[in-house]
Amino acid sequence: MSPRNFLKFGILCLVWGMTWIAVKVGIERVPPMLFAATRFMAAGAVLMALAWARGQRTAFGKADKARLLIVSLLMITLCYGPLFWGMQFVPSGTAAVIEMSLTPLALLAFGVALGEEHWNGLRAFAMLLGAGGLALLFAPSIDLTGLEKGLPMIGLVAIAWAAISSAWGSVLAKPLISSYGSARLSGLTTLIGGSVLLIASLAIESRSTQSLVTPWAWQAVAGWLFLVVFGSLLGYSIYMQLLRDTGPAKAGSFAFVSPAIAVLVGVAFANEPAETHRFIGMALMVLAAVICLSADRLPRFSNKSAAGVSRHR
Template identity: 30%
Template structure:
């Protein structure tokens, strides 16, 4: 029964995070991109901090190492990731954005090996990273005569979002500071929101509250803040403890399916065969890079099933 419960929660998380890309596309019709992302984490950060205060005795970061952890989370995991994603998604589909973001686990391994030369990727692992990058290029379909075409630039920005998240994940893992993930996420969300507000001001994004009170705008913002962020991260915490990091990474490869289906149903977006092929290449790259960890996980699951 526990196995089916975990599977159910896994699918719910994939649905929540996959449909987040649809909510982003819907809300971008009303909000400027960086301000939209900042407002999302204003709300989500407060909720997450309240949750952290409920489950932890002390939610305030202590010492230089913990504050450095929060700073990396604020800059890379929240601000850079979402600024690039929201700006890029103005000119690409929800499913294409979700697929490119699914490259994050591959990039995470690549950054980890790059920052620790003694732990280099095997030749097959390097092939996996290369195949994943080819998948992104297939989705972008860059024109050699016009590399600044709107779609290619949009996909490149989403790729930078995935790279920011991957680098942030590696750097936070390399720090020796021990900090509860609930408080780290809460303070990173709030710090990232502040940085995105400053970036929004620097970009001189228009502030037009009248357009924000449209039902679809409020619904999209509420969905991102309450469901995709607050509920999504709570589910993530539960599954991370039950399943481990490798299986959680697989959410990235199920989420685009939900993004594609709901993008088609709600936004009328159509996914072409080229995008599907690009997704297949990224998935193959993930399997090659994570093959040892996947083999261990499947062996563990088989042992449990035989008990």
């Protein structure tokens, strides 16, 4: 990975690590799906304007239009809708471990399946190491009791699907980013996906219609603005660029760094506990990200770990 992409990766981890607090503040006061939908629609409109100003106006072919719609639904609507719905029935720590652990694993799996990645045993080991670190990080809040049946179990499945949906859409998006530009793809996917998510919110969330015409509390507005500017305009755009330039597995390793940043922010500014096991978990997650990002620089070990599978060059 080039120094420029390392810098982008660091910014992405920092920004998306800090968005957790903004999301928490917002969904406590505004229906979650509505909060996400309006954020994505606003960011999409701005990104489309930027793409237009940059001259990114190439017409989409028929097949690419269909792929764009699928990508938008997978990355936005079918990710954030089930995620927020499922979090109503699953403890937040459990939800975080499931969603963040599955994201990089699913990105690697779909990348290999769709020909965007080649199997690398060392990178796969890093994914498992990071998943273990996540479990340590959120250990006190993991609660699997009562999830055997009913809505809690369906919620758990919905959260797992959110990670899979996002990863699937991300891998499918890579060819489109190369052809039509990261700003335009970021704008179109967030605008289309956010619009469908808004329709779903109006149909499902009982308070969504009222919340559209009622002024929000200033905390929700501040969190929404932070998510639009930093989470979407900056973070989502960088993520799209990393997908194109580094591949799904490397781009997806943000999921091992941003939760550690989120916890550090919580410890520093929200009086969250600073237990030893959480810092051990953070260390394992950062190590996993370093291994994942540097795996291609260790060809001898990568080849051994891949059990004879040729390394992509």
